[in-house]
Amino acid sequence: MFLEKMKAVIATVVLLAVGGCTSSSTTQSSKSPQYTATLTKLFVITNMGNGLRTTFGDETDDFIALSKSSLDSCGIKSEFHTRDDKLALKDTLSQQIAQFGPDAVLELSWTKDVSGRATHVVNYTANLYDPKSRSVVWTATITLNQHYKAGAEMASALIGQMKKDAVLGASCQTPKAS
Numbered sequence: 001m002f003l004e005k006m007k008a009v010i011a012t013v014v015l016l017a018v019g020g021c022t023s024s025s026t027t028q029s030s031k032s033p034q035y036t037a038t039l040t041k042l043f044v045i046t047n048m049g050n051g052l053r054t055t056f057g058d059e060t061d062d063f064i065a066l067s068k069s070s071l072d073s074c075g076i077k078s079e080f081h082t083r084d085d086k087l088a089l090k091d092t093l094s095q096q097i098a099q100f101g102p103d104a105v106l107e108l109s110w111t112k113d114v115s116g117r118a119t120h121v122v123n124y125t126a127n128l129y130d131p132k133s134r135s136v137v138w139t140a141t142i143t144l145n146q147h148y149k150a151g152a153e154m155a156s157a158l159i160g161q162m163k164k165d166a167v168l169g170a171s172c173q174t175p176k177a178s
Contacts, residue, residue, distance in 0.1 A: 025157040025177075026143045031165045035130060035137035039168065042071060042078045043102035045093065047109045048124075062151025066175040070159045074172035104137070105129045108158070121145055126158060128167060138167050153177045 044067070064080045071078045079100045081093055097105060105128070112123040121143060128138035142157050144150060156177040162168040 025145060025153055027140055027157050027161040029126075029138065029140035029161050029165050031167060032135070032137040035133075035167075037103060037130065037132075039076050039103050041100065041102040042076055043097050043100050043105045044078060044080045045105065045107045046080060046082050047107075048082070062149075063154045064151075066152055066155035067159060070155065070173050070175050071168075074169050076168070076172070102131070105131065122150075124154070138162075138165060149177070 046064070048063070064082075068078050068080065079096070079102070081096060107127045107129065109125050110122065111125050114121045124142045124144065126138075126140040126142065127136050129135070130137045140158070140161055142154070142161070144154055144157065152175055155175040159168065159172060160174045163170060163172055163174060
């Protein structure tokens with residue numbers, strides 16, 4: 001009897017520990033009803049702030065690798081540019097965009113970072129700009145309840161929401177969050 005109770009307690013502790021190591025993200029988005037373009041080339045500008053940087057290393061590379069792989073899976077060529085505020089005066093972003101010739105430009109920016117004893121919540125905004133109409137055609141706010149796989153979670157939340165809103169085709173592979 002005691003052994004059975006101990007097994008139940010251990011199982012509960014393990015489940016709580018695993019649940020504590022993972023996190024969930026929430027996404028709210030809005031897409032222009034007039035935007036029906038099919039993306040073949042996407043230029044992504046990332047300004048991740050400290051949001052994807054953890055004590056375990058820089059998660060920005062994981063985010064870019066997973067997002068690029070997902071976009072490749074559905075035939076979308078992508079180019080990523082990571083903003084560096086220290087190099088702002090030497091930034092050649094407009095030339096890079098013009099040279100790549102994208103169907104759309106996605107800007108992903110860190111907006112807020114809140115840390116507590118057991119929490120680390122980071123907010124991002126995503127804006128998809130259509131060069132033809134010269135307007136923002138899709139926006140999203142992503143709240144990431146951060147953990148040690150923040151890059152994977154961010155890629156999953158972003159690509160998943162873009163698929164859900166039909167900005168990306170259903171054939172795009174959504175990265176696994178963890």
